[in-house]
Amino acid sequence: RTRAGILGTGSGLPKRVLSNFDLEKMVETSDEWIVTRTGIRERRIAEAGEATSDYVAIACEQAMTAANVAAGDIDMLICATVTPDHAFPSTANVVQERLGLTKASSFDLSAACSGFLYGLSLGTAMIEAGRAKYVLVAAGDLLSRIVDYTDRSTCVLFGDGAGAVVLGPIESDRGVLSVALHSDGRGKDVLYVAAGGSRKPASAETVANGEHFIRMSGRDTFKFAVQAMVSATEEVLESSGLQPEDVALYVPHQANLRIIDAARRRFHIPDERVALTLDKYGNTSASSIVIALDEYVRAGRVGPGDVVLLVGFGAGLTWGAAAVRL
Numbered sequence: 014r015t016r017a018g019i020l021g022t023g024s025g026l027p028k029r030v031l032s033n034f035d036l037e038k039m040v041e042t043s044d045e046w047i048v049t050r051t052g053i054r055e056r057r058i059a060e061a062g063e064a065t066s067d068y069v070a071i072a073c074e075q076a077m078t079a080a081n082v083a084a085g086d087i088d089m090l091i092c093a094t095v096t097p098d099h100a101f102p103s104t105a106n107v108v109q110e111r112l113g114l115t116k117a118s119s120f121d122l123s124a125a126c127s128g129f130l131y132g133l134s135l136g137t138a139m140i141e142a143g144r145a146k147y148v149l150v151a152a153g154d155l156l157s158r159i160v161d162y163t164d165r166s167t168c169v170l171f172g173d174g175a176g177a178v179v180l181g182p183i184e185s186d187r188g189v190l191s192v193a194l195h196s197d198g199r200g201k202d203v204l205y206v207a208a209g210g211s212r213k214p215a216s217a218e219t220v221a222n223g224e225h226f227i228r229m230s231g232r233d234t235f236k237f238a239v240q241a242m243v244s245a246t247e248e249v250l251e252s253s254g255l256q257p258e259d260v261a262l263y264v265p266h267q268a269n270l271r272i273i274d275a276a277r278r279r280f281h282i283p284d285e286r287v288a289l290t291l292d293k294y295g296n297t298s299a300s301s302i303v304i305a306l307d308e309y310v311r312a313g314r315v316g317p318g319d320v321v322l323l324v325g326f327g328a329g330l331t332w333g334a335a336a337v338r339l
């Protein structure tokens with residue numbers, strides 16, 4: 014059976030920084046509160062007029078360069094996002110045109126912050142089944158577009174960004190070793206955007222009521238997140254026959270340092286083997302895992318032969334993990 018591996022990574026982040034001190038001027042909060050409760054110090058915010066595809070395109074270009082795979086060789090582009098450029102066409106279609114991925118099929122995938130893991134699983138399966146040779150799996154969100162900057166309980170958490178990997182055939186002892194995906198729709202009200210879809214289309218009333226913004230029960234999300242990260246980590250360790258000490262880098266969804274710490278302690282994974290970017294970028298939704306992976310790959314902190322364990326959770330509720338030998 015063909016094994017699918019990560020051949021290259023990339024990321025795209027806005028230049029504009031929104032620091033905790035900037036937020037102090039916008040809502041009743043403090044740098045001290047945000048840092049101790051979340052670990053976040055600053056996040057990146059896209060300029061007005063920009064869209065998710067702008068950053069996904071940058072990430073995809075970088076990933077193709079790193080993988081040494083040409084645009085014309087990509088068979089499929091999957092873009093995980095909950096903040097697409099438009100309802101349709103898909104953000105992936107916009108990127109497909111911009112990058113000249115002439116032979117690629119392309120579509121968006123909606124699994125909130127777990128989106129990259131969902132895309133990774135799907136792309137891997139396409140390659141293993143012989144239905145594709147090279148798949149671009151991208152994740153991008155501009156959550157700033159749906160964050161209420163008068164709601165201190167959410168606006169301090171989120172940032173904008175995108176990441177991507179090129180998946181392709183790889184020798185059999187490397188590649189995606191195991192993936193676990195889960196969802197539980199009973200948690201659909203823990204984290205949601207009420208309006209703008211078919212249930213409640215945009216109207217003057219939905220806008221006035223702030224129903225296009227993220228609403229979140231922070232404590233419920235927190236409790237779910239720790240348990241989801243632990244169970245998904247356990248599952249992929251077991252299915253790939255790995256021990257926690259085999260993991261060169263644990264790459265968790267970058268939502269909250271306390272959630273990450275609780276999960277890594279359960280497996281006695283030392284601090285220095287945990288990828289952290291949330292201090293700089295906050296929670297960038299679907300893209301946070303792949304942005305972190307890209308940064309650590311580019312910094313030479315992990316490389317070919319190393320095992321990375323990717324794990325995340327998000328609205329839906331959704332959660333999952335993947336073990337990959339780079």
Ligand code: ACO
Pocket residue numbers: 041042043046047050051125126127165166167169170204229231232234235238268269296298326327328
């Ligand atoms: N600054 C100052 N005070 C604040 C802020 C803020 N930014 N936000 C909330 N508070 C206040 C609250 O109003 C509350 O005050 P009260 O006790 O007077 O009511 C107090 O701080 C404590 O609030 P809690 O919500 O209990 O604080 P907690 O320690 O749980 O931290 C947090 C809140 C950071 C949101 C935490 O619950 C969390 O990280 N949850 C998970 C969120 C998450 O991961 N979301 C992303 C999911 S992924 C996706 O799909 C997008």
